[in-house]
Amino acid sequence: MKRKLALLIIFFILAGCQLNEQETEHPILTETSSDSTISQSIANQAVNTVLQREEVTKANAVNTDKLLLLAFEVEQFERFNLKIIEKKIKKQLNEQFKDIEVVVSYDPKIMLEIEKLQAKVESNNIDTKKLKKETKKIVKLKREKT
16 A cells, blocks of 8 residues: 555656646737728738747737837747847837837736737727727837836
């Protein structure tokens, strides 16, 4: 009985100490529909550009005619370099989209707000005026954090 209990404990210890082997092989891509009345093609291009970076695992973006909002997540180890990665991504997107203001964030709250806004855009539950208002609110929220 003691032997079975000892084997069971050892099994749980070994199972708990394994490295996380389930890392995402391919990054998670959330693409906003381009078929809606509000074109999100710029946001889709930005997400594809950012997901080409090794350290980025997830990215979401929404755009208006003058503003591009992008939030991203990185691999766990890369969290130490978030500010540097954010600057590089912002620089890359500013070069790619010269005529649009680019706002980049790694904050999970901003990511959540962008996901909610994407859902509204995809389901056509938002018009251009409300989209601009929501994006301004998210930009204000991002600037308050810093």
